Amino acid sequence: MKIPVRDIQRCEAYKIGATACSVAGSFHASPIRLRVHCLCTRHQFATHHIQRFKRRHATSADCIRKAEPRDAIIGDEIADDDVDFGYPSEVKKLIMEVSQEAAERSLQAITEAESEALEFLKKQGVTTVEFAERDAYNAAIPDMREVWFKSMVSKGLGDQAKTVLDYWRAKQAELE
Known part of the structure; x- marks a missing residue:
């Protein structure tokens, strides 16, 4: 209930x-x-x-x-x-x-825990590999917001979806 x-x-x-x-x-x-x-x-x-x-x-x-x-x-x-x-x-x-x-304390604790975990893994013999093809990877991934937008357009909700998408992109631009 x-x-x-x-x-x-x-x-x-x-x-x-x-x-x-x-x-x-x-x-x-x-x-x-x-x-x-x-x-x-x-x-x-x-x-x-x-x-x-x-x-x-x-x-x-x-x-x-x-x-x-x-x-x-x-x-x-x-x-x-x-x-x-x-x-x-x-x-x-x-x-x-x-x-x-x-x-802020929580984010600091997360950062410290991440570093400790990585150090622990390295001590266990895990090696890290730098991801060199980031641009190719990003180019291969579809823009999920565009996929969602097209789905909404096909349902007749294009105007509403455009409003949400514009807002989302504006907020993302503020963060970047």
Whole structure:
């Protein structure tokens, strides 16, 4: 059974930035009656909300833990103006700042882990080969956006697809 997004957002745990990590049954449909194995809060500063949640729903959750960096990357979901969680603008700003810092830490951790993994593989005897024919490879790969666009045109949705494609390419140009 799918639960509407707004119903999920009204869930008490979700309002404080918590998500169910391991759930028996449908947590979002009935958070008080089901046993939740773990709730993960996205934001370090929500400690007082966590304590209040524990008191109100002590029989629902086995544990509630603070966010890890990868959890905080999604802080923009709460700070998004389209989704009003009742936080004042200065708190939303703080969420975005903390999320950005956590995202940077996560990306740094990924880079370090990648380097460590490559070094480990080299110690195991794996050799790396530089890919010399990148241009030929890229020329052989079709532009998947064009493939999608042609598919949409064949379905009579060319105008809508062109709008999406133009937007996508503009965003990609900004990133490059």
